[in-house]
Amino acid sequence: MSQDNAAASTRTTLPAYPLLSAAQLLDQPPLTAVELDRIAELCAVVFETTNDVILFQAEAILALEAVARSVASAGTVAVNIVTGPYGGGFGEWMREAGADVTDIVSDFDDVADPQAVASTIREIKPSVVALVHAEAATGGTNDVSTIFAAAKEVGAVTILDSVAAIGAEPVHAAEWGADIVVLGGQKALAGPAGVSAVAVSDHAWALIDANENAPRSSSLSLIDWRDHWLRTDRSIIPGLPSWLEGRALLAALERVVAEGVGAVNRRHVAAAAATRAGVRALGLELWQKGAGVAPIATTIRVPQGDAAAALLTLDTGLVTQGNGSLRGQLLRVNHYGRAASLPSVIEAVQTLADALGVDALAAVAAARAAWL
Numbered sequence: 001m002s003q004d005n006a007a008a009s010t011r012t013t014l015p016a017y018p019l020l021s022a023a024q025l026l027d028q029p030p031l032t033a034v035e036l037d038r039i040a041e042l043c044a045v046v047f048e049t050t051n052d053v054i055l056f057q058a059e060a061i062l063a064l065e066a067v068a069r070s071v072a073s074a075g076t077v078a079v080n081i082v083t084g085p086y087g088g089g090f091g092e093w094m095r096e097a098g099a100d101v102t103d104i105v106s107d108f109d110d111v112a113d114p115q116a117v118a119s120t121i122r123e124i125k126p127s128v129v130a131l132v133h134a135e136a137a138t139g140g141t142n143d144v145s146t147i148f149a150a151a152k153e154v155g156a157v158t159i160l161d162s163v164a165a166i167g168a169e170p171v172h173a174a175e176w177g178a179d180i181v182v183l184g185g186q187k188a189l190a191g192p193a194g195v196s197a198v199a200v201s202d203h204a205w206a207l208i209d210a211n212e213n214a215p216r217s218s219s220l221s222l223i224d225w226r227d228h229w230l231r232t233d234r235s236i237i238p239g240l241p242s243w244l245e246g247r248a249l250l251a252a253l254e255r256v257v258a259e260g261v262g263a264v265n266r267r268h269v270a271a272a273a274a275t276r277a278g279v280r281a282l283g284l285e286l287w288q289k290g291a292g293v294a295p296i297a298t299t300i301r302v303p304q305g306d307a308a309a310a311l312l313t314l315d316t317g318l319v320t321q322g323n324g325s326l327r328g329q330l331l332r333v334n335h336y337g338r339a340a341s342l343p344s345v346i347e348a349v350q351t352l353a354d355a356l357g358v359d360a361l362a363a364v365a366a367a368r369a370a371w372l
């Protein structure tokens with residue numbers, strides 16, 4: 001085969017998983033008001049909130065940018081807690097919008113020290129506190145309750161990026177006083193990546209409405225969706241919400257709620273515990289130093305020396321390399337969504353054992369025993 005032919009045949013190779021049929025992908029009616037309302041209702045269930053839910057016709061990272069630009073302007077004083085790459089980006093957007101942002105940065109193999117963060121919040125008295133709940137990239141999870149209690153004491157609007165947490169661990173938006181919470185479909189909810197949702201409290205709306213520079217008549221506008229949909233008689237759907245991704249999010253949420261949010265959370269906790277046991281039994285070291293280990297994904301420190309070489313080539317979807325600056329430093333076991341299961345954990349342990357060139361038997365047994 002010539003090189004040209006080889007390249008052409010690579011390009012036309014279809015993936016092995018079953019593709020959706022044209023009938024499933026095409027000729028679908030637009031989303032109805034009933035479907036939109038049901039998506040929002042189920043988002044409110046998983047958020048544990050009675051606040052407004054804004055559906056966002058783009059992946060969660062755009063919803064986060066919309067939130068940052070909606071709350072931040074010249075005169076906004078923000079405390080931004082950075083325990084991974086997403087928090088860093090959020091602070092940059094608020095800065096670009098003119099806010100005075102204090103980043104509290106942890107090493108990425110640790111989570112925020114809640115008491116230290118709380119005392120900085122009491123000192124600075126910010127109007128906005130932004131926090132990433134769980135970090136899929138680093139396998140850490142933050143103590144939202146303690147940090148937001150301090151934020152509430154000083155009257156700050158609290159912002160929570162729960163994209164990686166939602167489904168994997170409880171998100172008690174109301175109990176924690178989270179004014180803005182962001183959800184994505186594609187992690188523990190096992191849904192689509194192309195749409196997202198934002199819960200917004202009245203306290204947050206007051207801040208956003210007072211911000212002259214908050215996006216309006218813009219794809220990044222939260223206000224538009226509120227004014228052109230939530231606060232209307234719901235007879236005219238604004239724009240053309242994505243029906244494929246919207247219906248997929250609806251199906252994912254229905255499936256999660258049918259299983260029970262608590263049961264889905266427990267599957268993730270069990271998968272994380274079993275993976276940690278298997279990883280330790282293989283003689284590998286966990287990446288997260290402290291107690292803040294997230295149920296969403298387990299992260300493993302890449303060992304020094306010869307053992308690392310094969311580990312650094314792994315990329316199976318379930319076991320992947322660290323992103324960005326974390327590449328070469330850590331491996332991730334993405335046991336979330338449908339992969340929050342014992343068979344997936346065993347597959348991951350087997351993959352790691354094979355890469356290390358060791359027998360998996362004892363590590364698989366350890367993983368099984370630790371499945372809660």
Ligand SMILES: *Cc1c(COP(=O)(O)O)cnc(C)c1O
Binds near residue numbers: 060133137186187
């Ligand atoms: C995955 C993730 C996002 C971004 O989600 P996308 O839908 O990929 O844009 C944001 N925040 C956190 C904490 C995440 O884990």
